[in-house]
Amino acid sequence: MSKQSVSIPLHEISRLAIVVTNCRKTMSQVKTETGADYILNGGMWNPDGSPCVGLKADGRLLSKTPWGNVHGYGWTGTDIHMTLDWRGCATYLAVSPIIKDGIKYPQKTYDKAQDGVRGRSAIGLTKDALVLYCSGDKTADESSPEELTRELLALGCNSAMMLDGGGSSQCNFAGKQIKSARKVHNWICVWTKKTAETPPDKEEKPVSKPIVCLDPGHGPGCVNGSPDGTYKECDFTWDMYTRLRPLLEAQGITVVGTREKESDYPSLSARASVSNRAGADLFVSLHSNAAGSSARGFVAFTSAPPETAARNKLAAAIINRIHAAGVVLWGSGLAHELYTVLASTTAPAVLLEYGFHTNAQDLALLKDAAYRDKLAQATCAGICDYLGLEVKEPDQESGQPNEPDGWAKEAWSKAVAAGIFDGTRPRDGLTRQEAAVVLDRLGLLK
Ligand SMILES: [Zn+2]
Known part of the structure; x- marks a missing residue:
């Protein structure tokens, strides 16, 4: 067999x-040294040994830039996606895209040297799997770029990119090999999760409390604020933190703050470290936004697509609740930017901009205490949705969940049925006068 293709479910990939190797190692050496489960020859290189068209590995750009306006594949972790944004990814490879958005790429991205019938290597993405393809040079399975495109579309690829071909084409897909003696410049390596590493389903999660790291953005002395000087972003972020924190705790969530007190002003990397050390399940940074006077609305930032990544599921859960609460969204409500706190946290991370303090309408809302409560409640509900926790609706006055803890449920319903309590505010403290009324209702007073 001189042709191999595999479709690896994205959720089974542990590393990509x-x-x-700068043309110095054979595929079998790479296999021995890396232990990768799937290896495929990667991009092209110039006569002087420098890679082309575009290559970034481990956060370092190795090729020249720019390389024209063609798409490549980028990722940070395992979130591989077709993109032009090589800056936003730790790893990036651009060669010759041939499929995008489920159809043939709109422009021809290869020249005569890559055209014709020859061995082919390609990488592609279906809805939920990474596709790797290789056919041997000078075999019956050689093909033209057009034939390759048709084949990859038939494999269900929504996007695909032709890699270096001809004598470079070679692969080892979990032992299924197409061999070539050529030592190519770079290799696409994929490691898959071994059975023992497969993450447990949500139902099998340990019963320990989820940990949320909350980051009240900025700190004292930060100049960010409204043009008229009546609003400071750092005051807002701290106030939102003090509102959101108890709401989360009331839902049984452990909250870790990146600032212990309002006067703290840690660096961005220190904030990420707090989250990482705590082993947080998710990280939420609280901010308000600035732009010209016309931009307004809520937007959640994450480091990068795709929407299937945990960080974007978290963002979507919060955006849905914020939108349902009647808050105006800026654009779709989701945007991507590789902010330090989003790039350096190991937990799924979002940065929330609750509105533009440079817009008069948003500013009036951001200053309003009831609006802040609404934002905090919607954020809390979104976080609970993401964590798979049933949201306990808070009491309007106290902001606490309007139902007792499990251990108190039975006694509480008896007390309500007996007319001792009216069924509201199960978590409130009891004042002396309320205690007197309770005793009287029990018939204990003469
Ligand atoms: Zn900010």
């Missing part, structure tokens, strides 16, 4: 890398 471009291993750069």
